[in-house]
Amino acid sequence: MSKFTDNSRPSYLSQNDLGPWGVYLQQIDRVTPYLGSLSRWIEILKHPKKILIVDVPIEHDNGEVFHYEGYRVQHNILRGPGKGGVRFHPDVTLSEIIALSGWMTIKNAAVNIPYGGAKGGIRVNPKNLSNNELMRLTRRYTNEISSIIGLNKDIPAPDVGTDMQIMSWMMDTYSTKKNYTIPGIVTGKPISIGGSFGRQKATGRGVFIIGSKIASKINLNIINSKISIQGFGNVGSVAANLFFKAGAKIVAIQDDKTTIYNPNGFNIPKLQKYVTFTRSIKDFNEGEKINDSKEFWSIPCDILIPAAIEDQITINNANNVTAKIILEGANGPTTTEADDILRDKGIILAPDVITNAGGVIVSYFEWVQNLSNLLWTEQEINLRLNNIICNAFNAIWELANTKKVSLRTAAFIIGCTRVLQAHKTRGLYV
Template sequence: MSTPSVPSQVPHHVIPSYLNHDNLGPWGVYLEQIDRVTPHLGSLARWVETLKRPKRVLIVDVPIERDDGSIAHFEGYRVQHNTSRGPGKGGVRFHQDVTLSEVMALSGWMTVKNAAVNVPYGGAKGGIRVDPKTLSRGELQRMTRRYTSEIGIIIGPNKDIPAPDVGTDSQIMAWMMDTYSMNQGSTASGVVTGKPISLGGSLGRNEATGRGVFVVGCEAASKLGLEIKGARVIVQGFGNVGGIAARLFADAGALIVGVQDHKSTVVRSSGLDVAALQAHITATGSVAGFAGADEISDRSQFWGLDCDILVPAALEQQITAENAHRIRAKLILEGANGPTTPEADDILHDKGVLIVPDVIANAGGVTVSYFEWVQDFSSFFWSEDEINLRLTRLMREALAAVWQLSVEKKVSLRTAAFIVACTRVLEAREMRGLYP
C-alpha cells in the first residue's frame, strides 16, 4: 500500500512537529483533501489552516497489570481536531496498527462529517495501539478504565464525547462511562455514546452506520438510474458497518456477490446467503471456510469482481492507485473512513465511477450518536422507528444538499461535501473570532 508523502503545496510549518514530515500517512491524505477544497472557500480560505492543525493532541501511556502479574504498557491517543461548532465527537479504536497520524486524520474527517450532516459537534478521535483479541476480558477492562482516566482531563458531555469504533463496542463504552462517572462523583451518561440500552444507549444505534450507508446508497443509485433489486454488491469488511449494510441491501433485493474480511475473500455469482454468512462469522470470526461460497486465495482479485456497487467498510487507504483501475463498480459507498486515496479518487472519477464519500455515507453512526446524546440530556427516549425515520431524513437531506452543490460547481461529491462542511466550520470560526 502506498503512503502519501507531504503534498507539494503544504508548507512544512503547517505540519505538526511530532509527525514524520516525509511520511504523513492518513494525515497526509486529509491535508490533500483540504488543499483541494480550499479554492472553493472564498474569503473563508484565510482561516483554512484552522483545519490543518488539530486543536489538541493528547498522547498517554496506558499501563496495566496482566493476569500473570506482569506489567504491560500501551500507547493511547485522544485528538480533538476542531470544536468551533460544538464539543468534539468521535470514536475510540483499539487496533494493533493505530498510529497518531491515523487518529489525527480520523479526527479531521469527523470534523468534516459532523458539519456535512449538520449535527452540532466538532471532530475528535481516540485509540490505543493494541490487538484487543490478545487481552483477557479482565485485562481489556483494566486497559479501558486506565485509558479513560488518562484522557478524562479533556473529555466530558460538553467537551468531547467518545463512541465505539474498530475493536470497541457497547461494553467498552459502559466501562468508559462508569470510569468517568466515578472520577466525577456522579453519573454522566452523556460522556459517551454507543452505550448499552440499559445505561442510556439509543435504540437503533448499533445498526445506524450500516443503515446510513444503505439509505444514501439507495438515494445515489436512484439518481444514477440503478435499480437496487438485482444490483450486484461487493463488500470489504463484514462487521458492524459492512455486515448490516449488506443485510439491508439483500433485504431490498440486491445480490451480495462478494465479501472480503481480514482473512479471506468469498464469492458467489448468484448471491451469498447473508444471514448464513453472518452466522458463520459469529461462530468462526471470519468469512474463511464459509460453505455457501467459493474462496479466492488472491486478495487483490476482490477489486476486480463484477459488480454494480462497492462498499469498502474496513480500514482507511484500501482503494489506491494500484487497484483503482480494476474496479468495475458504478457506485462506491464509503462505509469506512478514508478508504480511498486522492490518487485513486482521480482515477475513479476519470472512469465515471460515482463515489459517495465517507463523510456522508457513514455518517449514520454519529447522527444516531447525536440522538443518543440528546436523549441522555433530556432523559426522554424515542422509539426505534422514530430514530430510523429521523436518521433517514437527515441522511437524505445531507446527500441532497451535497448533490446539488456538486452539480452547480461541477465537482465530485467528495469535494462538494468538503465545501459544505468546511464552510460551516470556518464560518463558525470566523463568527467566534480569536480569544484572547
C-alpha cells in the same frame, strides 16, 4: 499534496510519508479554492486543537505489566463538543487518529449536527487480551484522557475494535471519578444504561440509504444488483443485510482473513449467524474462496462498499474497480490519487463524510436523549436519521452538479464552509 514550510510542518508528520493525515490535508487543499473569502481561515482546519498522548500501563493476567500508547485528539470544537470514536487496533498511529478526527469535523458539519471533530485510540490488538485485561486497559485509558473528555467537551463512541461493552466501562470509569452517573459521556452504550435504539445498526443503515439514493439517481435497480463488500463487521454486515432484504446480490465479501465469492449472491442472514460464532467469514460453506486478496477489487459488481479501514483503494488497484458506485463505509478508504482515477472512469464515489455518517447522527440522538432523560423508539430514531442524512445528501448532490465537482469535494465545501463561518463569526481570541 499540501506544502509545508519548515516552521509549519507538524512534528508528528514524517518528511516522506504524511500517512492518513496527509490524505486529509490533500482533501482540504482541493476544496480551498471553492471557499471564497473563508479560505483566509483554512489553516484552522490544518491544525488540530489538542493532541493528548497517554501511557496506558496494565497488569496482564499472568502478572506482567505492559505499557500501551493511547491517544485522544480534538481536531476542532468550534461548532460544539468534540465527537468521535475510540479505536483499539495494532496499527493505530497518531497520524491516523489526527486524520480521523479531522474527518469527523467535516462529517459533523456536512450533516449539520452541532459537534466538532475528535478521535481516540490505543495501539493494541484487543483479540490478544482476555476480557479482564481489556477492561483494565479501557478503564486506565479512560482515566488518562478524562481531563479532556466531558459531557459538553468531548464525547467518545465505539470504533474499530471497540463495542458497547467498552463504552459501558468508559462510562462507569468516568462516572465513578465524578461520583454520579453520567450516561452522556459516551455514546454507543447498551440500552440498559442509556443507549439509544437503532445506534448499533445506524452506520450500516446510513450506507444503505445513501446507496439507494444514488442508485435511484442513475436508474440502477437495487433488485438483482451485484454488490461487493470489504469488511463484515458492524458496518459491512448491516449494510449487506439491508441490501439483501432489498433484493440485491452480495456476490463478494472480504474480511481481514479471507475473500469469498458467489456470483449468485450469499445468504446474508445465514452468513451473519455463522460470523457471530466464528468471528470470520473463513470456511463459510457457500461460494468459493479467493486466495489472492487483491483479486477482490476486480470482481464485477454494480456497487462496491469498502467498510474496513483507511487506504484500501489506492493508485495500485483503482483501475481494477468495475463498480458503478462506491460507498465509503469506512473512514478514508480511498487515497487522493485513487479518487482521480475513479472519477476518470466515471465511477460515482459517495465519500465517507456522508456515507457512514449514520453512526454519529444517531450518537447525537443518544446524547440528546441522555441530556433530556428521554428514550425515543427505534422507529423515531430511523425516521430522524433518514431525514437528516437525506437532506445532507441532497444538498451535496446538488452542489456537486452545480459546481461540476465530485461528491467528496461538494461535501467538503459544505463542511468546511460551516466550520469556517463559525470561526469567522466567533472571531479570533487574542
